[in-house]
Amino acid sequence: MVRKSLETGKTTPTIHSVESHNFENLNLCYQCGTCSGGCPVTRLVPEFNIRRIVKHAKDDKIDVNDRFLWYCSTCFICYERCPQGVKPIDVIHQITNSLSRDGFAPASLKEGNKKILEVGRSSELTKFSEQKRKNLNLPELKTDVSKHFREIATLTGLTEMVK
Numbered sequence: 001m002v003r004k005s006l007e008t009g010k011t012t013p014t015i016h017s018v019e020s021h022n023f024e025n026l027n028l029c030y031q032c033g034t035c036s037g038g039c040p041v042t043r044l045v046p047e048f049n050i051r052r053i054v055k056h057a058k059d060d061k062i063d064v065n066d067r068f069l070w071y072c073s074t075c076f077i078c079y080e081r082c083p084q085g086v087k088p089i090d091v092i093h094q095i096t097n098s099l100s101r102d103g104f105a106p107a108s109l110k111e112g113n114k115k116i117l118e119v120g121r122s123s124e125l126t127k128f129s130e131q132k133r134k135n136l137n138l139p140e141l142k143t144d145v146s147k148h149f150r151e152i153a154t155l156t157g158l159t160e161m162v163k
């Protein structure tokens with residue numbers, strides 16, 4: 001089975017193969033649930049379950065249509081608490097990075113990344129927040145990102161990913 005991206009027209013298998021990834025200690029996961037038990041996103045969105053994602057990676061059954069793959073907030077709690085050194089955050093990020101490279105990142109994420117490349121933040125600076133900063137005597141925010149940031153984005157492939 002394949003899935004076709006509406007944006008890029010590219011196709012990819014519905015099941016994402018994890019063969020190319022370099023997961024550390026994945027086979028040591030004994031499904032204790034410490035990662036999902038401490039995950040702040042799961043508390044709000046029970047459908048996002050890092051323990052289950054690790055299990056699916058282990059079984060090589062990552063469903064690319066699972067929109068919850070993109071819900072990780074990168075807080076590193078699972079990384080710190082896993083008793084087996086599995087680094088669950090690394091598992092999910094390797095998968096989402098790979099899907100991004102193939103053009104399958106959600107449109108909202110791509111837009112956010114494009115905005116970061118343009119102005120250095122993921123959303124427009126509103127008049128409301130400008131005024132709020134003034135009221136708090138905070139300096140004006142720059143509206144451009146540094147040349148170095150763009151260079152890093154090009155070197156890491158981010159510029160290409162958001163096209």
Ligand code: SF4
Binds near residue numbers: 083
């Ligand atoms: S990844 Fe670690 S914390 Fe999560 S279920 Fe597996 S062993 Fe437990």
Ligand code: SF4
Binds near residue numbers: 072075
């Ligand atoms: S890094 Fe992601 S998966 Fe891990 S606990 Fe934080 S939000 Fe959950």
